[in-house]
């Protein structure tokens with residue numbers, strides 16, 4: 001969802017794993033030569049989703065990296081498929097109320113520039129939560145933990161699934177082993 005922490009957590013996770021961080025929204029803006037907000041206003045959502053689909057297909061083909069997708073990427077079946085098959089997808093889950101607290105002063109997210117952003121977030125969550133769940137390999141609830149704890153939770157999931165080698169992740173970012 002917008003404001004779930006994809007850019008924030010994604011950047012830290014990439015640093016911890018020693019790989020590149022790629023924010024799909026930034027790649028799209030580079031391709032467009034303007035902000036997503038102004039493109040949305042000028043060309044509409046469908047034109048934006050076409051470019052987003054191309055960018056996601058291009059990015060997924062270039063591992064290793066951590067990718068933050070746009071919040072609406074899951075709306076297209078083609079994106080859900082290429083993300084699920086070409087990467088490990090983590091759904092950073094947060095309630096609409098928590099997202100509203102984080103984003104209430106935001107002016108850059110086009111879908112939230114409406115009279116009642118909380119209502120909009122509730123609608124987006126209702127429509128998208130099933131799609132995020134369908135696409136994700138892991139779901140992490142982001143309401144309570146700090147960003148550092150969140151990163152450790154993601155790293156732990158990746159490690160348990162055998163997707164990262166704990167020897168290669170600095171010990172300062174891994175959870176401490178329990179005392180025996």
Ligand SMILES: Nc1ncnc2c1ncn2[C@@H]1O[C@H](COP(=O)(O)OP(=O)(O)OP(=O)(O)O)[C@@H](O)[C@H]1O
Pocket residue numbers: 001002003004005006007008009025068069070071102103109142143145146147150
């Ligand atoms: N786990 C968290 N707990 C509290 N605040 C957070 C958390 N993660 C991110 N934030 C804050 O929420 C805001 C939005 O975070 P961020 O920009 O990373 O979201 P995003 O998922 O990338 O959003 P978008 O889809 O719009 O790009 C920022 O102010 C960030 O500091």
Ligand SMILES: O=C(O)C1=C[C@@H](O)[C@@H](O)[C@H](O)C1
Pocket residue numbers: 001002025036069070071072073109110111
């Ligand atoms: O939730 C969405 O549909 C969007 C989220 C942003 O990341 C951008 O990709 C764009 O503003 C659309």
Ligand SMILES: [Mg+2]
Pocket residue numbers: 006007008023025068
């Ligand atoms: Mg972002």
